[in-house]
Amino acid sequence: MIQLNNVTASFNGHNVLDNVSVQINPGEFVFLVGQTGSGKSTLLRLVYMDVTPTKGNVIVGKYNSETVQQSEKPYLRRMLGIIFQDFRLLEDRSVYDNVAFTLHVTGTPAKDIKKSVLHALADVGLSHQRNKMAHELSGGEQQRVVIARALVNNPTFLLADEPTGNLDPATSLDILQLLKGINMRGTAVIMATHNHELVKKMNARVIEIRDGKLVEVKNF
Ligand SMILES: Nc1ncnc2c1ncn2[C@@H]1O[C@H](COP(=O)(O)OP(=O)(O)O)[C@@H](O)[C@H]1O
Ligand SMILES: [Mg+2]
Numbered sequence: 001m002i003q004l005n006n007v008t009a010s011f012n013g014h015n016v017l018d019n020v021s022v023q024i025n026p027g028e029f030v031f032l033v034g035q036t037g038s039g040k041s042t043l044l045r046l047v048y049m050d051v052t053p054t055k056g057n058v059i060v061g062k063y064n065s066e067t068v069q070q071s072e073k074p075y076l077r078r079m080l081g082i083i084f085q086d087f088r089l090l091e092d093r094s095v096y097d098n099v100a101f102t103l104h105v106t107g108t109p110a111k112d113i114k115k116s117v118l119h120a121l122a123d124v125g126l127s128h129q130r131n132k133m134a135h136e137l138s139g140g141e142q143q144r145v146v147i148a149r150a151l152v153n154n155p156t157f158l159l160a161d162e163p164t165g166n167l168d169p170a171t172s173l174d175i176l177q178l179l180k181g182i183n184m185r186g187t188a189v190i191m192a193t194h195n196h197e198l199v200k201k202m203n204a205r206v207i208e209i210r211d212g213k214l215v216e217v218k219n220f
Contacts, residue, residue, distance in 0.1 A: 002024040002058075002157060002190075004022050004043075004046065004056065004058050007019070007021070007053045007057070008054045008055040009039070009042055009043075009051060009054055015054075016039040017039050017043065017046075018213060019056070020056075021056075022214050024190060025188070026156050026186075026188050027188050028189075029180065029183045029189045029204040030204065030207060031192075031199045031204055031206045031207070032044070032190060032191065032207050043192075043209065044082075044159045046058050047157075047190075048060075049068055052065055060076055060079065060157075061079055061156070074106070078155065080156070081155035083147060083150050085162045085165065087146040089134040089146065091134050091135040092135070093134060094130065094132065094133060094134070095129050095130045095132055095133075096117055096131065098145055099117045100117045100152075102152065102153070103116060117130075118130075124148045124178060129141065138171075139168075139171060143167060143175055146163075147163070147175075147182070157187070158189045158190070159190050160189065164195060164198060173198070176191075176198055176201065199220055200220060206220045
């Protein structure tokens, strides 16, 4: 479970989020919308505890932003698959290695790495491309690798920050459908986007950030 309780988040004295509360449960699909600069990325960064609230608290599973230790954050983040706005792959490494990379860093045993990576690549429909170099793939395929990398720890929540920001409309729809499939298999998805056309294509919960407040949007 993710909870924001009366959270204010400020930069240089300006409240990006102003006393907001929201709960997101395992298994949900949530769109997070709002104009550029409205605070979508900030909200996601609060959830993975890269930004600390100025007031209020954020609870993710057993972790609370008021008490979490720096040393606990890697464990917290294993519950969260994170797709950053400016996704980066290691261009000169294979698809397989890109997905395996984080597991090597965290010291996962080799046989578990192989199983997890092949599973994540199957989830995004890229098993057949696993030996290609990242730079040999199309933009949409590269974004699938990024999603596989985020899924490799089998997270409870997938946080996707503008995952279709650099993609054409058809490829964006493919990625949305992929995320929907991942959600149907049990992973909660929180997707920040300002692409209204995409949001309208799916019947999901929509939370809009408007002037620092959160508004649950019905019938988007
Ligand atoms: N690290 C930071 N330092 C200062 N200001 C920031 C920082 N991160 C975000 N902001 C400001 O907070 C506001 C919200 O940014 P952001 O969360 O990135 O919005 P969005 O993702 O909706 O475009 C913007 O005005 C941005 O300039
Ligand atoms: Mg953003």
